Amino acid sequence: MQRWESTIGAGTLLEVSFDHARADPPQALVLEVDRGRLAWDEQGEEGRSIRIWADRYDTVVLRLTGRFTKVSLIAWHAWLEHDELDGEVVRRGERMLAEDDAGTTVLRCGDRDLVARVALRQRARVRASSE
Numbered sequence: 001m002q003r004w005e006s007t008i009g010a011g012t013l014l015e016v017s018f019d020h021a022r023a024d025p026p027q028a029l030v031l032e033v034d035r036g037r038l039a040w041d042e043q044g045e046e047g048r049s050i051r052i053w054a055d056r057y058d059t060v061v062l063r064l065t066g067r068f069t070k071v072s073l074i075a076w077h078a079w080l081e082h083d084e085l086d087g088e089v090v091r092r093g094e095r096m097l098a099e100d101d102a103g104t105t106v107l108r109c110g111d112r113d114l115v116a117r118v119a120l121r122q123r124a125r126v127r128a129s130s131e
Contacts, residue, residue, distance in 0.1 A: 003076040004098045004107055004118075009069055012120055014038070014062040019106075019115040021054030026080045027114040028053045028090070029107070033073055036066025051078065051090070054114060075118060077109035 008014075014031065021027040031038060032049040039046045040062050052060050064071060077093030097108040104119040 001096050001098070002092075002094060003074050004096060004105065005075075006073045006105070006120065007070050008033075008064060008073050008120055009071070009122070010036075010064065010067055012064045012122060014064070014073075015059065015117075015119040015121065016052055016062070017059040017117045017119075018054040018057070019117065021115070022110075022113040023055060025082065026053055026055045027093075027109070028078045028080070029109075029114065029116045029118075030076050030078050031062065031073065031118075032075075033064065033071050035068050035071050036064050038062045039065050053080075054116070073120075075107060075116075077107075077114055079110075079113070 016029060028051045030049060030051045037046050037048055038050045040050055040060065046065070050062060077096055078090050079093060081091050093110050095110055099106045104117050107116045107118065109116070
């Protein structure tokens with residue numbers, strides 16, 4: 001397969017971590033949603049698609065914003081080709097294997113160029129007490 005898909009709901013937190021990444025060329029995991037937005041609070045970034053570079057981050061936490069009961073989440077592998085004449089170009093990786101491991105999906109991309117873990121967690125809702 002070339003990409004991994006999952007269905008998530010409102011308030012889902014995504015914890016992405018990297019077990020392995022080839023240093024050259026730099027490797028990334030791209031996460032996209034079809035509705036709502038992914039928010040990366042630590043970076044002040046929000047959008048339908050967020051690219052996480054493995055050489056810059058060990059672990060990242062994103063949250064799904066918006067009021068949807070179901071959203072399609074897609075993850076795919078990308079790498080940076082800096083030998084292009086026009087400058088740096090992001091290329092889409094071709095192969096990906098996905099395995100479930102105790103509530104976390106392990107994504108093995110390329111020839112194991114990138115190994116990432118994606119854990120999906122529902123945020124606990126806080127109810128106001130009636131005291």
